[in-house]
Each structure stands twice: as structure tokens, then as C-alpha cells.
Amino acid sequence: DDIKLVSGNQKPEIPQVTNLLSDGSFEELGTVGGDFSLQSIWELTGTPGTNDRGANLKIDSSGANDGSYGINYWHGSSTEDDFTIAQTISVTAGTYVLSYDIYGGDYSQENSANTTISVLQEETIVASEFISPSGTYATITLPDLSLVEGEVTIAIRIQTTASNTWIKLDNFVLTAKQ
Numbered sequence: 001d002d003i004k005l006v007s008g009n010q011k012p013e014i015p016q017v018t019n020l021l022s023d024g025s026f027e028e029l030g031t032v033g034g035d036f037s038l039q040s041i042w043e044l045t046g047t048p049g050t051n052d053r054g055a056n057l058k059i060d061s062s063g064a065n066d067g068s069y070g071i072n073y074w075h076g077s078s079t080e081d082d083f084t085i086a087q088t089i090s091v092t093a094g095t096y097v098l099s100y101d102i103y104g105g106d107y108s109q110e111n112s113a114n115t116t117i118s119v120l121q122e123e124t125i126v127a128s129e130f131i132s133p134s135g136t137y138a139t140i141t142l143p144d145l146s147l148v149e150g151e152v153t154i155a156i157r158i159q160t161t162a163s164n165t166w167i168k169l170d171n172f173v174l175t176a177k178q
Contacts, residue, residue, distance in 0.1 A: 017173075017175050018175065018176075019173045019174065019175060020089055020091065020096075020174045020175065020176070021087055021089065021154060021172055021173065021174045022041045022087065022089075023039075023041045023042065024171060024172040024173055024174075025064075025066075025067050025069070025070065025170055025171050025172075026042075026059050026063070026064075026067075026069045026070050026071060026170065027067055027068060027069050028041060029041065029042055029059050029069065030059045030060065030061075030068055030069025030070075031069075033059075034057075034058055034059030034060065034069075036085075041087060042085050042086070042087050043085070043086050043087070043088075044083060044084070044085055045083060045084045045086065046082055046083030046084055047083060048073075048081055048083050048158075049075070049077065049079055049081045051074065051075070051076030051077055052076060053074070053076065056073060056074060056075050056076070056081055057071070057072075057073050057083070057158075058071075058072045058073075059071060059072070060072050062168065063168045063169065063170060064168075064170055065101040065103070065137045065168070065170040065171055066170070066171070067170070070101075070168055070169060070170035070171075071085070071156070071167070071168065071169040071170065072168055073104075073158055073165075073166060073167040073168070073169075074164075074165070074166045075160050075162065075163065075164070075165040075166070076163060076164060077163055078161065078163050080159070080160070080161045081158060081159065081160055082114070082157075082158070082159040083157070083158060083159075084155050084156065084157045084158075085155075085156045085158075086153050086154065086155040086156070087153070087154050088151050088152070088153040088154075089151070089152060089154075089174075090150065090151055090152075091147050091149065091150070091151075091152050091176075092149050092176075093147065093148050093149045094146075094147065094176055094177070095144050095145065095146055095147075095176070095177040096144070096145040096147055096152075096174055096175065096176055096177060097141060097142070097144060097145070097173075097174070097175050097177050098117075098119060098127075098141070098142045098145060098154065098172070098173070098174045099139055099140060099141040099142070099171075099172075099173050100117065100139070100140055100169060100170070100171060100172045100173070101137050101138070101139050101140075101169065101170045101171045102131060102132070102133075102134050102137070102138055102140060102167065102168065102169055103134055103135075103136060103137040103138070103167075103168040104131070104133045104134060104165075104166055104167035104168060104169075105133045105134075105135065105165075105166060106133070106162060106164045106165050106166060107133060107160055107162045107165040107167075108133070108162070109130055111160060111161050111162035111165075112158075112159060112160035112161070112162060112165060113130070113159070114157055114159035115130065115131045115157065115158050115159055115160060115167070116128050116129060116130055116131060116155075116156075116157050117129055117131055117140075117142070117154070117155070117156055117157075118153075118154075118155045118157065119142070119145055119147075119152060119153070119154060119155075120152070120153045120155060121147055121148065121150060121151070121152045121153075122150060122151070126145055126146075126147065126152075127142050127143065127145055129142060131156075131158075131167065131169075133167075137168075137170075139171070144177060152174075154172065154174060156169065156172075
């Protein structure tokens, strides 16, 4: 092989992507045992139910795609669950990209229609998608988000009537589009 290195050549710089969400992989929330009252990053609204194995909602290693923690939800009864996990941050005007990892099953739009990821700005829904089941971890990216300067809320709503519904979520990343 006739490969020659020339002085001064450098690898191209890869731009660093900054996640605007704090604790998007739930590592900090996991270190406080998933107790939302012990941190102020993610807010829990509503009350997840319980099943014969304890709480339906856990922040633990079983929910992690990578790292030590992630959202681990298992609904083991026919009693409806309906709660939201949300984070609000400030942004400048521009185009943004939101992605997350999911692994889940045994639910559908018929029995869990409001299991969604939503982006809200000034209480207006900018984007909202059904969190579709996935047989293995998959990274989902929402279509580009056009946001104005101000506060934006990323809301994960889990609402289901289906027994044995399970969802694992991790690695929520909101970035400014380059």
C-alpha cells in the first residue's frame, strides 16, 4: 500500500452536540431511587399505579438502554394508569431535534391512545406522537421542531388500560439543529 502522511493534515472536527435537556438519560433521577420529589429536573404529574411486583413506574437499570438508569414501566393490572413525566427548559428561536430510545410492547393506540411524547410551547402543542411499541431498543427522532424563544416542555405521557403493558425509555436528547 502506498499511503503517505503529510505534515499538517488533521482529522476533520466533529461538531459537539449539546443536549439541552438535563438528565435526559435519568442517571441523576436514578441515583435518588427514582423519587421525583428529591430532584427538580423531571416533574411527575399524576400517580402511577402498583402491581404485584410493586410500583408500575420505576427508574432503574431495567429501563436503561445504556448507562445505569432509565424509565421502566410495567402495567400489570386492568386499572387505568395515566401520568406525565415532563421537563421545561428555555430555548432561543430556531429549529430543534428531539430523539429518545424506546423498547416496549403489549399496548396499542386502541388501549393506550394517549401514550405520547409531546413538545409544548406556551401551552401550545408543537409536536405530539404516539410512543409506538418496539421489539428491541430503537431510537426515535421527531420531525424538526420550529420553536420560538421562551420555555418549551418535553412531556412523556403514559396512559393505558392494557394489562401487561411495558415500556422502557432512555436517552432523551433535544438539540439545536446545525
